[in-house]
Amino acid sequence: MRAFANQGNRARRPRVVIVGGGFGGLYAAKGLKGAPVAITLLDRNNHHLFQPLLYQVATAGLSPEQIAAPIRSILSRQQNAEVVMAEVVGVDTQRQRVLTDRGEIPYDILVLATGSRHSYFGHEEWERFAPGLKEITDAMDVRQRILTAFEMAEVEESAEARERWLTFVLVGGGPTGVEMAGQIAEMARFTLVRDFRHIDSRSARIVLVEAGPRILPSFHPELSAAATRFLAHNGVEVRTGVKVTHIDQEGVVLETSLPATHGQGEERIYSHTVIWSAGNRASPAARWVGAPTDRMGRAKVAPDLSVPGHPEIFIIGDAAYFEQDGKPLPAVAPTAIQMGTYVAKVIRARVEGRPQPPTFRYFDKGDLATVGRHFAVFCRERGGGFPRVRLKGFIAWALWLSVHIYFLIGFANRLLVMLNWARAYFTYGRGARLIIRGVVCGQHRPSEEESAPVCR
Amino acid sequence: MRAFANQGNRARRPRVVIVGGGFGGLYAAKGLKGAPVAITLLDRNNHHLFQPLLYQVATAGLSPEQIAAPIRSILSRQQNAEVVMAEVVGVDTQRQRVLTDRGEIPYDILVLATGSRHSYFGHEEWERFAPGLKEITDAMDVRQRILTAFEMAEVEESAEARERWLTFVLVGGGPTGVEMAGQIAEMARFTLVRDFRHIDSRSARIVLVEAGPRILPSFHPELSAAATRFLAHNGVEVRTGVKVTHIDQEGVVLETSLPATHGQGEERIYSHTVIWSAGNRASPAARWVGAPTDRMGRAKVAPDLSVPGHPEIFIIGDAAYFEQDGKPLPAVAPTAIQMGTYVAKVIRARVEGRPQPPTFRYFDKGDLATVGRHFAVFCRERGGGFPRVRLKGFIAWALWLSVHIYFLIGFANRLLVMLNWARAYFTYGRGARLIIRGVVCGQHRPSEEESAPVCR
Structure with missing residues (x-):
């Protein structure tokens, strides 16, 4: 595989391999901008997905293109990072190699940010x-x-x-x-x-x-x-x-x-x-590296988010289990973002020979969910020097709107999403109401006349 | 099938069945707005597609949602029209019924606007x-x-x-x-x-x-x-x-x-x-109704676009072959639009007992193709009282841009497409650069490690 061959040329720089281009992996990569490392970000998709808005795609409010952006283009100006589209199938922790469907990739430091899938509780x-x-x-x-x-x-x-x-x-x-x-x-x-x-x-x-x-x-x-x-x-x-x-x-x-x-x-x-x-179940990241897990398969990580016994391997985001003040952190985007940013700091300190930053601490900005038109709920418990806040209705909805538009990665997408929403808001229309034949595989259509194509 | 059952209630109105929601079928339906008929528009997809911009979706400049709109919503305010998502498999011209994968649909007047597919010349x-x-x-x-x-x-x-x-x-x-x-x-x-x-x-x-x-x-x-x-x-x-x-x-x-x-x-x-x-090959519409065809399978239609021997059946758009001044009409959107509009007039005259309009005549507005950034070609030969026009380069490109934005059906899509293009223009970016795993079936990826899913 070519990524490997070429990495040899940058051999003196520690090779940081990040698996997963979601919030955790992407913020880890971005946090290492300018650091003396050679980053390879692996993802089986070519795009970063703004998952909190995925339900809008599912309900025809937005198109997939509006909430996703090619990982390559997000990192195109970061010279120490390359992006490889490949599916990881395991990790050889002895030989320090990530095993993918496109060959092996050696690492000095490994960040696993592989997220979670649904769990059907054994069904x-x-x-x-x-x-x-x-x-x-x-x-x-x-x-x-x-x-x-x-x-x-x-x-x-x-x-x-x-x-x-x-x-x-x-x-x-x-x-x-x-x-x-x-x-x-x-x-x-x-x-x-x-x-x-x-x-x-x-x-x-x-x-x-x-x-x-x-x-x-x-x-x-x-x-x-x-x-x-x-x-x-x-x-x-x-x-x-x-x-x-x-x-x-x-x-x-x-x-x-x-x-x-x-x-x-x-x-x-x-x-x-x-x-x-x-329900959710973590991706097999913990199993790949032999980390201890909770019952959802999440890796129980050390206070610096590394895998116990493997200081060179970090697991972050939904794939990790981390307790703070006796409670597990929620599996939400802010957790992954903060973990990614933190791990980048740890790695940077390590390769630059500086002392490692203090252990990871999640800063809770509050919990926000939208329920419908003009109605959301927001809740932030006391802590971190902030008072308790609980909002519901229009104000929480306006907050939700601004937060999501602001954080929507893909940058230039912001204006388009806003316009799409503005249109939907005033017309109750949904521009993305397409049924694309043959595109969705495994679709279940119990009609007598035809059997649906299944390709998963 | 329910559409059939219900049509019985409107029995006194002639039943016009239109097959195909492309330019031809849609303009035929819209042309019958307010006419004393009961229209059923059949399409196997739920959307009308602005096909002239499809290459922009293929090259990641636009998202599918930006060049397609649900046929239902286009016709939602036209009370004499209903839309049924079904695949037509044939026509029983004796019993005047359209045969679909969801049952039979009776017609008094039938408009076939089923378009064309690619032809690989026997390969x-x-x-x-x-x-x-x-x-x-x-x-x-x-x-x-x-x-x-x-x-x-x-x-x-x-x-x-x-x-x-x-x-x-x-x-x-x-x-x-x-x-x-x-x-x-x-x-x-x-x-x-x-x-x-x-x-x-x-x-x-x-x-x-x-x-x-x-x-x-x-x-x-x-x-x-x-x-x-x-x-x-x-x-x-x-x-x-x-x-x-x-x-x-x-x-x-x-x-x-x-x-x-x-x-x-x-x-x-x-x-x-x-x-x-x-190359193109017409859809099997001509075969369904036993119409004479040219070598591309297009139905040779009468001067009023009806099928010889079947005044109650019309074939329009890419599925039809029509000569004017000794030359076949081009298989482009304007032909289909003008044919759809004309057929609506013929049907309206017929059900209202008025004399049929003169035979169909295509009005050539000119031929336009974009080649790249700032460069298109436009050509209109003398005729219809207009002088000859040939344009190339920026002016033709500007013309192309305005024509396409103006005609883009889906109405509110116009602003979004324009913004998307404006962004792409200034940044050379392509917002729709997503590779969606599993979404495209039949994709050919000759890699050794994996075999692609095939579900067609």
Whole structure:
């Protein structure tokens, strides 16, 4: 592999290999700008993805191109960094080499920022019926399913079958589930309302299912309650304390775990469109390097984010488990960004022979989730010299809007996204409402006439 | 099927079924706004595509969402029209029914606007090595191939293999081939120039192959020559009088048909990225209804665009063959638009019991093709009371820009496309430079380590 051959020419510089071009990996690379190292950033995709807005792609509000940018172009002016598109399959910690589908890449220092995938709690067979949202392909898949469901309902003769196409189930009441529910509701109530002749898109049933006692569990209960009220007001059925015990092409089976609320026993919701946002599982980074893990497969890292016994290997972002003040850090973009920036400092100090910076400490800027039009929740507990803040409604929504536009990487994308949103805001339109035939593979379309292509 | 059941309710209104939501079908539907008919527009995709800009999606300048709009939303306010997403498989002209993968749809009047696909002149096996550009999936496929080729070249050790990845062959010197060649050249010379560490993207070899004696054969020879000079100046090898006799995963084999220019015999160009724009073949519309065809499969239609012997069936756009003043009409968007508009008038007159308008006559507004930055050609022969006009260079380019932005359907898309172009213009950037794993099926990647998913 050529990257290897060429790295030899820069041999005197320590070789830093970063695996993953998400927030963690990208900020680690950017943090090493100008440092006397030779960086190779590996990713199986050619783009960095602004994952917090992925649900907007899934609900046809934005195009993939608006929330993703080629990693190459982000790092094009950073002379000590090269980008290689390859899939990592393992790490040889003895010989200090990353094993990829395109050959081996030697490292002196390794940063693993490989993120997480969905976890179906041992029911991986559910994935084809209930995809989650991690990558652009996931979002495209979900978008096709949602739009196709309305198309199918429009031409369906039987009222029962129509209802199944117009029922949308979101599994998991975290920010993604809440955002998706809010977006689908808005789409059904406004965007699509004039488009069909045989169905009333407003009759769509949108069910948000959460096993725990409340949605948005990482927020204050008061904010969870406000979000629940907002969703209910906008036509979303919020079902808490309800566990999903089975998913198939007919829909989901629920088990009421809190007898008080809905009675005991099983309930089936018939739906062809189920979306999963209930659980994550770390990528196999910890396994590659033999690091100890928590039950979600995240590597338990040392206070400087290195792997115990391997000071030359760091694991950051969603792939890492790190406790602070007795609590694990949340798996969100700011955690990955701060970890990436910190690791860059550690590496820079090490190669320049300076003392290592103090151990990693996460600075919590607060937790923010948007629920729908003009409505978001924000919550920041006391600490770091800041008072407690809890916001809900329009102010939190305006905050959410500015934060997301500001942080959207791809820079020049900002204006375009803003304009797209402005248009969507005033017209309730969604410019990205395309169903692209053949593009989404593994799509599940239980129609009799045709079988869907499966290529995953 | 529900569309059928429901149409019964509007039984007294003549049922007009339009197959195809391209320019022809859409303008036919829009032309019938307010007419006392019940329109059903069928398309296998949910979107109308602004095909003249598809090459921009293929070369990562625009996102698919920017040049396509849901047919439903375009027709949402037209109460006499409904849209059904279904694939037509045939027509029963006896029983007056359209046969689709979702059931049968009865018609009183049928408009077939099903367009064309590529023709490989009997070598359909070439398609997997040399895709063409008709639908969004095609453009996404081509985009992936182009971007992936640079990625592969970057990590390739052998100079020979690298060269093959950096060689791009465009087969066919019509507007699409010329536009693609110009765009790839611009990408290689400007956009990507800082992105790679091991290759110089400017060293890419871009070959435009045309069997005839000159590129842009529908334009005046003077304009063809100007376009050739412009392309050559920008690093594109223009090879005219050269026939492609074979395509495989190693590249193309050329046969020099004009001994004078390049000597006789065979020549192989090694390339992993070959794009086809050499020939079209009409969709099977003519076959469905038993209409006479030309050798490209286009239906030879009557002067009112109906099928001889079937006054209730019209065939328009690329699927139709129509001679005017002894010459066949070009297969371009304006032809389809004018035919759609005309057919709507004929139908309206017929259902309102008025005399049919005079036979169809195409009004030629001129022929326009963009070659690259600041350079387009425009040509309009004398006729219709207008003088002859031939333009090349910046003025034609400015004209091209305004015409395309103006006609871009999707209305609100205009501002976004303009901004995207403005950004690309000033920065040479391409916001849509994403390689989406798993999204493009049937992609050909002749690497040893992995076999590409194939789902077509």
